[in-house]
Amino acid sequence: xxxxxxxxxxxxxxxxxxxxxxxxxxxxxxxxxxxxxxxxxxxxxxxxxxxxxxxxxxxxxxxxxxxxxxxxxxxxxxxxxxxxxxxxxxxxxxxxxxxxxxxxxxxxxxxxxxxxxxxxxxxxxxxxxxxxxxxxxxxxxxxxxxxxxxxxxxxxxxxxxxxxxxxxxxxxxxxxxxxxxxxxxxxxxxxxxxxxxxxxxxxxxxxxxxxxxxxxxxxxxxxxxxxxxxxxxxxxxxxxxxxxxxxxxxxxxxxxxxxxxxxxxxxxxxxxxxxxxxxxxxxxxxxxxxxxxxxxxxxxxxxxxxxxxxxxxxxxxxxxxxxxxxxxxxxxxxxxxxxxxxxxxxxxxxxxxxxxxxxxxxxxxxxxxxxxxxxxxxxxxxxxxxxxxxxxxxxxxxxxxxxxxxxxxxxxxxxxxxxxxxxxxxxxxxx
Numbered sequence: 001x002x003x004x005x006x007x008x009x010x011x012x013x014x015x016x017x018x019x020x021x022x023x024x025x026x027x028x029x030x031x032x033x034x035x036x037x038x039x040x041x042x043x044x045x046x047x048x049x050x051x052x053x054x055x056x057x058x059x060x061x062x063x064x065x066x067x068x069x070x071x072x073x074x075x076x077x078x079x080x081x082x083x084x085x086x087x088x089x090x091x092x093x094x095x096x097x098x099x100x101x102x103x104x105x106x107x108x109x110x111x112x113x114x115x116x117x118x119x120x121x122x123x124x125x126x127x128x129x130x131x132x133x134x135x136x137x138x139x140x141x142x143x144x145x146x147x148x149x150x151x152x153x154x155x156x157x158x159x160x161x162x163x164x165x166x167x168x169x170x171x172x173x174x175x176x177x178x179x180x181x182x183x184x185x186x187x188x189x190x191x192x193x194x195x196x197x198x199x200x201x202x203x204x205x206x207x208x209x210x211x212x213x214x215x216x217x218x219x220x221x222x223x224x225x226x227x228x229x230x231x232x233x234x235x236x237x238x239x240x241x242x243x244x245x246x247x248x249x250x251x252x253x254x255x256x257x258x259x260x261x262x263x264x265x266x267x268x269x270x271x272x273x274x275x276x277x278x279x280x281x282x283x284x285x286x287x288x289x290x291x292x293x294x295x296x297x298x299x300x301x302x303x304x305x306x307x308x309x310x311x312x313x314x315x316x317x318x319x320x321x322x323x324x325x326x327x328x329x330x331x332x333x334x335x336x337x338x339x340x341x342x343x344x345x346x347x348x349x350x351x352x353x354x355x356x357x358x359x360x361x362x363x364x365x366x367x368x369x370x371x372x373x374x375x376x377x378x379x380x381x382x383x384x385x386x387x388x389x390x391x392x393x394x395x396x397x398x399x400x401x402x403x404x405x406x407x408x409x410x411x412x413x414x415x416x417x418x419x420x421x422x423x424x425x426x427x428x429x430x431x
Contacts, residue, residue: 067096074100123206125168129199131156143187143206163418168204178209182377183416184386184405185210214409236274243267286406289332296361296368296431297326299333303340304359310345314353318344321360329366329431335407342400343370343427350374350425368429376419385417 123140157169
């Protein structure tokens with residue numbers, strides 16, 4: 001621009017001198033003045049030629065640099081009529097076309113990736129270099145139990161309150177693990193990194209395995225239970241029939257009281273075995289819930305009355321903290337009462353004696369909570385809760401929590417069972 005301005009000033013001065021000398025030449029017909037006029041005219045034409053050959057190409061190239069600096073890849077340079085300069089202009093225009101196409105391609109790819117991530121059933125969480133959350137898609141927010149992305153942005157994973165976030169925060173870099181939570185949810189989680197501008201950015205991939213694993217587990221234990229129940233019931237039927245026949249024969253004999261007493265014990269144990277395996281079979285045969293509108297507080301009060309004697313025998317206080325406005329929920333009363341009884345019974349067994357169980361209801365969120373101050377659940381045990389045949393009781397069958405899980409999932413409820421830092425174990429059911 002400075003060279004262009006200098007050229008304009010020089011041309012203006014030469015033009016002014018040319019006009020003055022032309023005026024003088026008309027007053028005095030001297031040949032010197034015409035010679036000077038010729039020289040000045042030649043200089044003007046030379047300046048015009050110099051502008052077209054040098055200044056104009058330089059200005060065009062400078063304009064191209066301005067376009068690059070402004071990242072305006074849509075504009076193009078016009079040929080200036082100078083062969084070497086036009087070669088540069090042609091190369092520059094081709095480069096601008098390539099940059100425009102590359103930018104358009106990257107935008108299309110980024111839009112496609114953003115769309116793919118946003119609707120993906122796999123959770124994606126991208127972190128900054130200092131381990132803060134910069135992006136999370138809808139699936140990740142659902143897995144983390146966070147309502148909106150704004151709730152977790154610019155936070156580190158260990159600052160979130162969810163149980164899944166706690167497990168993710170403990171994952172080492174570049175690892176993949178299967179995480180089973182205390183609410184029966186199962187995830188395959190990977191903590192990986194990608195290179196961006198020379199730096200490794202960490203990110204999480206979260207895949208829900210809950211439905212697939214539960215289907216596989218249910219299919220497996222249904223098959224096992226049906227096979228065992230068939231064999232046991234057939235054997236028990238034959239054994240008890242034979243024992244009844246022997247017992248009838250012993251009645252006609254003398255001095256067989258002791259032997260008959262032993263026969264009765266054997267018969268009772270056989271029936272007990274049949275009832276034992278029937279309990280497992282009942283888990284497989286849980287009916288579909290017949291849901292209707294029910295006042296939650298009313299059902300809680302009914303279950304409390306039913307369980308009060310069991311708690312009193314253990315010196316356990318059973319308290320209620322019900323919300324003022326009784327929430328109305330959709331449930332199968334019979335199945336749900338069995339769930340509540342199982343949960344309260346487990347809480348009482350966890351306490352042993354001399355403790356407290358509190359039942360709470362709330363409308364925001366719509367939730368039922370059974371809390372106890374028993375011995376609590378360790379982190380190792382939490383990961384195994386709601387697994388088939390797992391029990392912490394010496395004589396437990398491991399079907400109580402499976403029954404609870406199946407009924408609550410048939411009702412569309414979410415739930416969790418864990419011991420919190422205050423030492424209280426809470427079973428939460430959200431409708």
